[in-house]
Amino acid sequence: MKELMLGNKAVARGLYEAGVCVASSYPGTPSTETTEEAAKFEEIYCEWAPNEKVAMETAYGASRAGKRSYCAMKHVGLNVAADPLFTISYTGVNAGMVILVADDPGMHSSQNEQDSRHYAIAAKMPMLEPSDSQEAKDFIKLAYDMSEQFDVPVLFKMCTRVAHSQSVVELGERTEVPVKEYVKDAGKYVMVPANAKKRHPIVEERTLKLIEFAETSPINRIEDGSDKSMGIITSSTSYQYVKEVFGDKYPVLKIGLINPLPVKKIKDFAASVDKLAVVEELDPIIENHCKALGLEVTGKDILPLIDEFSQGLIAKALGEPEAPSCKGIAGLPGRPPAMCAGCPHRGMFYVLSKNKITVLGDIGCYTLGATPPLCAIDTTECMGASISSLHGFNKALGASSEKNTVAVIGDSTFMHSGMTGLANIAYNQTNSTVIILDNSITGMTGHQQNPTTGFNLRGDPAGKIDLEALVRSMGINRVRVVDPYNLAEAEQAVKEELQAEEPSVIISRRPCALLKNVKRQPAIKVNPDRCKSCKACMKLGCPAISFKDGHAKVDATQCFGCKVCSELCKFGAFETMEGETIKW
Amino acid sequence: MVTSVMIVGVGGQGSLLASKILGKAAMDKGYDVKVSEVHGMSQRGGSVVTYVRFGDKVNSPIIDKGGADYIISFELLEAARYVEFLKPGGQIVTSSQQIDPMPVIAGTAEYPTGLIEKMEEAGAKVDAIDALSLAEQAGSSKASNIVLMGRFSKYITDISREEWDKVIETTVPPKFLEMNKKAFELGVNA
Secondary structure, eight states: EEEEEEHHHHHHHHHHHOOOOEEEEOTTTTTHHHHHHHTTTTSEEEEEEESSHHHHHHHHHHHEEEEEEEEEEEEHHHHHTTHHHHHHHHHHOOSEEEEEEEOOOTTTSSSSSOTTTHHHHHHHHOOOOSHHHHHHHHHHHHHHHHHHHSSSSEEEEEEHHTTEEEEEEEEOOOOOOOOOOOOHHHHHOOOOOHHHHHHHHHHHHHHHHHHHHHHHHSSSEOOOOSSSOOEEEEEEHHHHHHHHHHHSSSOOEEEEEEEEEEEEEHHHHHHHHHSEEEESSSOOOOHHHHHHHTTBSTTTTTOOOOSSSEEEEEEEHHTOOOOOOOOOHHHOOOOOHHHHTOOOOEEEEEEHHTTTTTEESSSSSOOOGGGTTOOOOOOOOOOTTTHHHHHHHHHHHTHHHHHHHHHHHEEEHIIHHHIIHHHHHHTTTOOEEEEEEOOSSBBTTBBBOOOTTTTOOOOOBOOOOOOOHHHHHHHOOOOEEEEETTTHHHHHHHHHHHHHHHSSSEEEEEOOOSTSEEEEEEEEOEOTTOOOOOTTTGGGGOTTTTEEEEEEEEEEETOOOOOOHHOTTTTTOOOEEEEEEEOO | OOEEEEEEEEEEEEEEEEHHHHHHHHHHTOOEEEEEOOGGGGGSSSSEEEEEEEESSOOOSSSTTTTTEEEESSSSSHHHTTTTEEEEEEEEEEEEEOOOHHHHHTTOOOSEEEEEEEHTTTTTTTEEEEEHHHHHHHOOOGGHHHHHHHOOOOOOOOOHHHHHHHHHHHHGGGGGHHHHHHHHHHHHHH
């Protein structure tokens, strides 16, 4: 049977067919759907872990126990999980283990454009790289066989265009894999220096065996071409662009195993063509390998190190004519992403912006608080950095910043890596004010549960961490909960906690407006006779409010009925659809 | 021969469902199909683009400048934004709905006027319909995407009405089926 399938769904199908039993991941675009889709198979236990390090260690535990396991993360998530990554390369596995990492060239939904292939080289782990959904499924099955054959976790690299593109997949059946008995083996599993020293040579020998595999495996395949004046080495989505531009014109060496790369196969391919080109997104990994082999190669001299590729970009770089097109229309206003109508974060950001508070931000939907007109957020780096860097900020500047600087972090991000930063504040004592924007879900990645929501990945009741109790138990005495729809309450809390001579945590709590169980309130409207055109409500940057014919106007299709705008109107211009003035 | 269709609009307008319907209709017809979507941050009220390509053999899942045969747009400004992705003389099927982007709401820009004329001047054929009103007529303002797919179906002559209906039946939840079928019908006849 054939199905049109998202790359990420094809990965999940591969997990099912490969007999995988345990999956533990942390959501991150563009990797999230692999685990969500895997959860639809009863045979695979799937969970959201609090962060990627925990996810990887959980998957590793399951592999060591003897069942095939899986974990997935976005590229920056692999930074969080890098600690176990490097050492489980030494221990190897018991049952097969695959670590999926999804890069985001072009940064559709990421804070940097790192190339995860470096990790495979650094951790000395094999890495597979599919170019469409069918390969995603097939390579996953191969990855488990390789993991067990070579005694190593296998890295599986996706990118946005493979993860989030649909193509046709031929479905197969699940093969159950018997449990591999766990046998105590300190030399393999206890990585104290004496044992790790013995494991390192095994890792190096393994790489040599993997290179042999790379030479002969059809995963690195040569596709012949009619014109031998150039040969192209490529992989991942770049392969698809190359084929789109050139079809069968030039010979192509399509790399599926990106680490370790073959030697003889590449040398032979180079010898069969007049000129060698490497087409790869981001960093010159294949290219540098070719150069180290002494081959003359064109690559990053004509192709960019930044952003994602396309067929047009490759055509242009390799001297093909540009396609004719309609003319562009200049001067159109942009449409950047914005917080949704009814977003609970908006009220808190309005308060912070109004009071000109320095706001150290974090990773999530609420990063959009940095965008106009609120422009509330000053900084964003990585998961958890808001809290830890607030402590550093306040240590550096003392009271002058303590009274005017806050950290904002989401509920899921707080569980991911905010807690350790708060422990530092509680332990090393700054009078820091941390605002947990608790919208009761992991929002940006598309509504995943987390340890504070009380539900698991499948939506069934689960353990629930009480944020207030957790924060108090860490030694924070000043903890208060506010409703961000209530601007006066939120403002008072922020002002008081900034003045407090001890650390404090404000939990700004209201569920995401897009959650299915959150009831949308009736839309409201503006009475144009009362609207004095002061534009105070426009300062919220609500996509449902615009300024038309000299007055504020509410778009009823978009309005969520949160009424935050009405709190800003001194003239009582906001009304219910029945014409009743809204009072606060 | 590969047909390349861009589906554009504002995050949350239902472009994923529209691309699913088109992708499935093409696959059921026996074509090779690739669909490329964008998830994550840009979905939050930003400009969103989905690519659908079908034909005997499709390699790239994305569409470049000058690569699109059709643009289906749920919002007028978004249709104009991507016009240079069209081949000369390519067809735009767009809703006449206008949604102010944040720079307009924030008062730093104005919503442009005369967009249909500008798109025609740029070399595109433009078929603009009031998809929002038709969707409301069908029973839900959210069905604009299906109204536009109905309109677009007129341009893809080798997929029959029965084939489109069959795909809609298998893609939308049963309780919204009648409403969506009506929306599609209103789009066809708009």
